[in-house]
Amino acid sequence: MxxxxxxxxxxxxxxxxxxxxxxxxxxxxxxxxxxxxxxxxxxxxxxxxxxxxxxxxxxxxxxxxxxLQPLVFDPLRRLQGVADNGLGTTAINDFERIWVAVDGMGGDHAPGPILDGCLQAIERLPLRIKFVGEVEKIKLAAKAMDLEDLLNKSIKKDLIELVPSGPSVEMNEEATVVRRKKDASINIAMDLVKKGKASAVYSAGNSGALMASAIFRLGRLEGIDRPAIGALFPTKDPGQPVLVLDVGANMDCKPNYLHQFALLGNIYSRDVLQVNKPRIGLLNIGEEECKGNELSLNTYELLINEDRFNFVGNCEGRDVLSGQFDVVVCDGFTGNVLLKFLESVGSVLLDVLRAELPRGRRGKVGSAFLRSNLKRIKKRLDHAEHGGALLLGVNGICVIGHGSSKALSVVSALRIAHSAASHGVMEDLANLHRPKALSI
Known part of the structure; x- marks a missing residue:
């Protein structure tokens, strides 16, 4: 005793x-x-x-x-209008599904993981997929990943259609190769959108080739000189992302380009993210209107005098993720540096927290409690986990995926494509040259 x-x-x-x-x-x-x-x-x-x-x-x-369910960090999930059945899947009405064209050969790991993501997406989202690529390679990849039966069932249910293409654009090729490889998967996918057979296109392949194909096949919107890549960045509020554009399409910009980016971002934030009156900010080195280089000073004058959106002033780098802005505009060089920096923050933060936890048995037990939560923080801060970025300014909905995208990133990117296609954003973007159509 x-x-x-x-x-x-x-x-x-x-x-x-x-x-x-x-x-x-x-x-x-x-x-x-x-x-x-x-x-x-x-x-x-x-x-x-x-x-x-x-x-x-x-x-x-x-x-x-x-x-920790998949896509818990996706800010667009609440906008889908799809009910959860309590089993981790969703109840989808097949009549509400929309067609999305997917470049099945684009990306570092294509076509297998891209196909896997598409098969998961049709179970979670009201989508049908036109999977474009070299059919024999797709079938071999499906067999290797044990997806053959699921693929065949999805084809029979008319949820996925395999669309044959010719040799694809490689990641290391010049963007202009899309003019020579006319039957490349990215070109075929763009043509499906142009012909109205798909509402949006997604590719994790060569981003320069995607942009070139979109401009050549779909054309620019009236009133837009340069399309921009818009990426959703996380903020302190998981349900309130900030749209940053441009993040890589235009290295050298003029003030009127940034003004057009603000118009594009305002429409997307309002129509797709359901922000009633988006707060537009200009990325700068200070809040004062007299700060910045020549591009910033001249752009500020254009934005402050614009009555088609709510310009709230300069946004310093430390404020991008603060939740004080809904849209932040900048040149593509600065935006891409910001994007790549954010991609590293999650893993660095996780390493710092691990290093700071107490040593010994108590530290190990405490770390066990926090492990899943720390991974969750990393995912919220890792832009690659959010799937993709929008190419705004072309006459169609285009989503650019991360080159290393795998299944989860593909699902997230297709969620973005669905949200853009189902909220009437293209109608408002097409009316950019009509000021009254954008009045707030």
């Missing part, structure tokens, strides 16, 4: 010490809004059923995993 008594006392005490240690690490718990509740729940479970520290970690891990 005397030997059992210390165990009865020490176990609850160890649990209490663990919870006290966890709560004292406010620097970590302030970053992870769900960590405190997970630790508390794990402590309650441990008090009654846990016989070892290993089972505490297992319980907490299973609780965390149950909350």
């Amino acid at each position: 005397e030997n059992d008594s210390p165990n009865k006392v020490n176990r609850p005490r160890a649990i209490r010490r663990l919870v006290i240690w966890y709560r004292r690490n406010s620097a970590v718990t302030s970053l992870v809004d769900t960590a405190a509740s997970s630790a508390s729940a794990a402590g309650n479970v441990a008090g009654s059923v846990v016989s070892s520290a290993g089972s505490v970690v297992s319980s907490a891990g299973s609780m965390a995993r149950s909350t």
Whole structure:
């Protein structure tokens, strides 16, 4: 009896010490809004059923995993209008599905992971996919990834259609190669949109080739000199992303280009992201209107005198993710640097937090509680997890995926394509040359 008594006392005490240690690490718990509740729940479970520290970690891990569903960070999910059936999948009315053309040969890992993402997307989103590519390679990839049966079933249900193409544009080729490779998958996909057989096009391939193909095949919108790539960046509010454009299409810009980017971004934010009165900001080195280089100063004058959108002033780099702006405009060189920097933040932050956690057994147990949450933070800050960016300013909906895109990124990108196609954004973009159509 005397030997059992210390165990009865020490176990609850160890649990209490663990919870006290966890709560004292406010620097970590302030970053992870769900960590405190997970630790508390794990402590309650441990008090009654846990016989070892290993089972505490297992319980907490299973609780965390149950909350981390795919696409939980996607700010467009609430705009889809698709009901969850409680099983992690969605109830979709086939009559509401729209066709999206997918460049199946574009990307570092194509066509297998791209096909996998498309098959997942038709289960979660009201979409039908015209999968464009070299059919034999697609079938071999499907067989290698054990997707053959699912692909055939989807084809029979008219959810996916394989559209044959010729040799594809490689990632290292010049953008103008799309003029020579007329039957490349990206060109065939663009033609499907041009002919009205698809509402949007997605490609994770050569972004320069995609932009060139879009301009050659679809053409620019009236009143737009240069199309821009618009990327959704996360902010402090998971449901309120900020649209940054341009992030790479135009290295050297004129003030009127940035003015047009603001018009494009205002329409997209209003129509697709459902922001009533988007707040437009100009990326600059200071808030004052007298700050900046010649491009910034001249652009500021154009934006401040524009009555078709709500220009709220200059946006410093530290304010991009603050939630104070809905759209931020900049030249493509600056925007691409900002984009690539953001891509590194998630992994760096995760490494810093790991390094700062206490050492020893208590640190290992605490790390186990936080592991899933830290990965969640990394994903929220990693732009590649958001799927793709929009090419705005061409006469069609085009989504550019990350070159290294795999299944989850493909699903997220197709969510963006669906949102843009189903909210009437092209009608408003087509009326850019009519000021009254854009009056707020």
